[in-house]
Amino acid sequence: MNLGEKIKAYYQEAELYETHGLLVESLEKFRAIEGLIKANQNIRNRNTLLAKISARIETLKKTIQRLDGTKKAPQASPDAQSLMKEMYSFNDPEAKGSSSLGGAIALAKFGQYDKAIEEFNRLLDQDALRLDAAKNILWCWLEQNYGDYAVSLYQKWRKTKLFPPEEIASIQNYFSALVKQKGLNLEIEIDGLESQQTVEPDSEIDEDELLDINSVRFALPRGAREGEKVELEVSFQSGQYIQMIMPRKQKELIESIKPGDLFKDMTFYSSVAIFSGEGYVSARNEINAGPKKGDSSLEIKIIKIIS
Amino acid sequence: MAVINLKNRQIECKIVYYGPGRSGKTTNLEYIHKAFQKQVIGKMISIDTEGDRTLFFDFLPLGLGKIKGCDVKVQLYTVPGQIKYQATRQLVLKGVDGVVFVADSLAVRREKNMISLKDLHENLLKMGLSIRKIPLVLQYNKRDLEQMGLPVMSIEKMDHELNRQLKVPFFPASALSGQGVGNTLTQVLKLTLQSLQNEFNWAQ
Numbered sequence: 001m002n003l004g005e006k007i008k009a010y011y012q013e014a015e016l017y018e019t020h021g022l023l024v025e026s027l028e029k030f031r032a033i034e035g036l037i038k039a040n041q042n043i044r045n046r047n048t049l050l051a052k053i054s055a056r057i058e059t060l061k062k063t064i065q066r067l068d069g070t071k072k073a074p075q076a077s078p079d080a081q082s083l084m085k086e087m088y089s090f091n092d093p094e095a096k097g098s099s100s101l102g103g104a105i106a107l108a109k110f111g112q113y114d115k116a117i118e119e120f121n122r123l124l125d126q127d128a129l130r131l132d133a134a135k136n137i138l139w140c141w142l143e144q145n146y147g148d149y150a151v152s153l154y155q156k157w158r159k160t161k162l163f164p165p166e167e168i169a170s171i172q173n174y175f176s177a178l179v180k181q182k183g184l185n186l187e188i189e190i191d192g193l194e195s196q197q198t199v200e201p202d203s204e205i206d207e208d209e210l211l212d213i214n215s216v217r218f219a220l221p222r223g224a225r226e227g228e229k230v231e232l233e234v235s236f237q238s239g240q241y242i243q244m245i246m247p248r249k250q251k252e253l254i255e256s257i258k259p260g261d262l263f264k265d266m267t268f269y270s271s272v273a274i275f276s277g278e279g280y281v282s283a284r285n286e287i288n289a290g291p292k293k294g295d296s297s298l299e300i301k302i303i304k305i306i307s
Numbered sequence: 308m309a310v311i312n313l314k315n316r317q318i319e320c321k322i323v324y325y326g327p328g329r330s331g332k333t334t335n336l337e338y339i340h341k342a343f344q345k346q347v348i349g350k351m352i353s354i355d356t357e358g359d360r361t362l363f364f365d366f367l368p369l370g371l372g373k374i375k376g377c378d379v380k381v382q383l384y385t386v387p388g389q390i391k392y393q394a395t396r397q398l399v400l401k402g403v404d405g406v407v408f409v410a411d412s413l414a415v416r417r418e419k420n421m422i423s424l425k426d427l428h429e430n431l432l433k434m435g436l437s438i439r440k441i442p443l444v445l446q447y448n449k450r451d452l453e454q455m456g457l458p459v460m461s462i463e464k465m466d467h468e469l470n471r472q473l474k475v476p477f478f479p480a481s482a483l484s485g486q487g488v489g490n491t492l493t494q495v496l497k498l499t500l501q502s503l504q505n506e507f508n509w510a511q
Contacts, residue, residue, distance in 0.1 A: 009456070016457055017415070021329045021360070025415045067360070068391075076363065080354040083366060109398055110363055 003040060007033055018060070023067075027060045073111025081107060081115050101129050105136060113140045114264075121222075124162070131167045135174045142178060147186045148201030149262050149280070150175070154188065156260045201262070201280050204304050207239035211270040216242065216300065218263040218279070223256035231269075232298070240302045241282065248294040257298060259284050268302070277305040308402045311507050318509060319380045320499055321402055322492075325427050326409035327419035328360060328388030331448040334482035335409060336367045336383055339492060342485055346370055348380070361387045364399045374500065375510035381496065388423065397430050405442035405499030407491055409482075410469055412449045414458040417468070424469055442498035443475045446491045451481040 001009070014029035034053045037043055076084065085103030104119035117140050123133035134157065141150035154175055158168055172188070179186050217231040230253065232244040246254050261281040268275050283299040309320040324332040333353065340351045348370040354363040364384050371379040386396040408427060410420040428438040447466075453459040462479055470477055476494050480487025504510050 013457060016452070016455060020452075022413070022415065025413075028415075074362065076354050080352060080363070083352055083354075084363070106398065109394060 003036065003043070007036055010036070014056075023060055023064050027057060027064065030057050030060065075114070076110070076112055081112055084110050084112065085119075101132055104133070108136060108140050108143075111143075113144050116140055118221075130163065131170060134163065134167075134171050138171070138175050139178060142182060142184070146201070146262070147179070147184050151186050151188055152201055152280075153260060200282055200301055201303055203240045203301060205240055205302055210240065210302065211273060213237055213242055213268045213270050215269045216244065216279070217267040217269070219265065220253070220256040221261050221263075222258075224252050225256055235297075242279075242300050242302065244298045244300070245287075245292060246296045246298055248296070254284070254296045257281055257284060262303075263300070266300075266302075268305075275305055276307055278303040309404045309503055309507075311503065311509055313507075313509060316377045317380070318377050318500075318503065319382065320404040320503060321382045321384065322405045322407065322495055322499060323400055323403045324383065324385040324407045324409055325396075325400075325423065326386075326388055326448075327411060327416060327423040328390075330388060330409045330411040330416070330420075330423075331480075331482040332385035332388065332409045333361055333365050335407070335446070335448075335480075335488050335491070336365050336385055338482055338485045338488045339369075339383065340367055342489065343369065343492075346372075360389060361385055362392070363387065363395055371496070377509055379500070390422070390426075393426070393430075396426070397433065400430050400434065403431075403434075403436070403441070404503065405444075405495045407444050407446055407495050408469075409446045409448050410465060412447050412459045412465065412479075413452060414460050417460060420465075420469060439473065442495060442502045443473065444491055444495040444498065445470055445473075445475055445477040446480045446482075446487060447477060448480045448482050448487075450479045450486070451484060 010029050010033045014026045014033065017023075017026035017029060030053055034050065034057065037046060037050050037053065040046075043049065084106050100119065101123060104116050104123065107113075107119060108116035117137055120133040120137045120140070123129045124137075126133075138150045138154060141147075141153065154171065157163055157171070163171065176188055179188065213234050215231055215233045217229055219227055219229050232246070234242045235245050236243040246257075248254075259281050263279045263281075266277055266279045268277060279300040279302050281298065282301045283297075285297050285299075287293055287295050287297055309318060311318050324335055326332050336351060340347055346369045347367065349368040352366040353361070354365070364386060367383040369381040369383060371381060373379075384399050386392075386399045406427065408424060410424075431438050431441060445466075447460075447462055450459065462477075466477055476498075478487045478491045478494070480491060482488055
């Protein structure tokens with residue numbers, strides 16, 4: 001086989017590998033062609049050929065990098081999530097509802113964190129599963145790099161005494177070990193058990209740079225209208241904190257939002273720009289006096305601006 | 308682990324298509340979905356692919372009808388072949404009853420086949436299963452690529468390298484055209500049902 005034939009054969013091979021999705025193998029073949037051309041000065045159109053091959057190599061390298069760089073599991077369709085749950089659920093006669101726990105764990109392992117957290121939250125009401133559900137919720141938040149939020153959640157659990165002391169101690173041990181294992185610098189404890197203060201996640205935003213926000217849009221996390229996107233007008237803004245009023249008639253809306261909720265996909269509308277980000281529900285209180293008496297005020301801390 | 312209801316005479320078992328990335332596991336299921344329509348009892352779910360690569364798994368439910376007085380249902384799964392999806396492979400393997408190992412006949416994928424077979428062996432071990440005991444069939448896929456001028460390993464060489472110790476049934480195949488796909492499936496089902504018979508004595 002002469003040089004021309006060899007290059008042609010290699011080129012065909014490289015193209016076929018690429019067609020079959022074997023990108024690394026294709027890249028290697030193109031590199032071999034590049035080597036052959038570089039080593040031979042007498043090839044006609046040598047520079048043009050080299051430029052073409054180099055371009056193919058660059059494109060392949062970028063594609064490989066893009067595919068290898070995808071770390072976060074994409075959100076699967078509801079059908080797929082339901083299959084993940086069902087196929088990997090287990091039934092333990094000793095613990096009622098443990099198949100739900102197994103399903104939620106499967107979702108978490110497949111990286112479907114939002115859905116998994118939703119399932120685990122439901123299980124917090126079941127005595128036999130509450131402890132495991134809580135630990136898994138913390139794990140899910142840490143896996144998504146929401147350390148601050150995981151801490152705030154843990155503190156809230158302590159404050160609300162949702163768990164008996166032995167369970168909270170077990171959660172604390174688990175959470176501390178997990179934080180240590182991940183090499184995170186998080187303060188889990190605040191002022192002992194007596195503290196009434198829930199730790200809020202830190203905001204990444206410089207207060208001075210934040211525009212005046214007119215309204216916000218987010219999906220309701222629970223209740224009859226779960227998943228529905230609502231838009232609320234901002235009645236007051238102080239730095240990273242914004243306040244909205246929820247009319248008392250909209251009971252479903254009020255009950256679907258709780259302090260400690262984290263909205264990962266919020267849209268903020270200002271008069272000059274629309275941007276998305278994350279917000280933490282820092283308070284929800286009923287208004288006791290004045291013209292808005294009976295309505296509820298909702299306070300959200302803006303944690304992050306994404307775009 | 309198969310679900311066997313002897314009272315209602317029902318068996319539900321799980322077959323996993325394993326193998327390196329891009330070896331043709333999804334293509335096997337796609338062909339089965341197309342060619343065995345009478346047996347397909349639900350939709351095929353291919354969960355999110357990334358540049359044609361399987362990220363989670365593919366799923367295809369089959370109903371084989373009555374065999375020895377039992378209503379037999381089979382769930383076919385594929386695993387994501389790329390090395391980085393190790394955790395997902397372990398999840399998908401959970402409860403497996405039979406395995407089809409889809410090896411790539413391309414010479415450049417020789418090492419990837421071996422790594423993937425070793426990975427299967429290790430993942431089965433983690434679940435307390437042995438690659439030597441589980442119903443297993445090898446499929447040497449992409450035989451058609453030889454005609455396109457690509458270097459393809461001989462069946463003998465592949466069998467020597469992958470099956471020398473296992474000595475399990477193997478089939479040359481071209482999943483795109485369907486050649487060998489049906490034989491592979493039939494064989495793995497035969498071995499799996501036989502193994503379940505030995506364990507649970509389900510046949511009348």
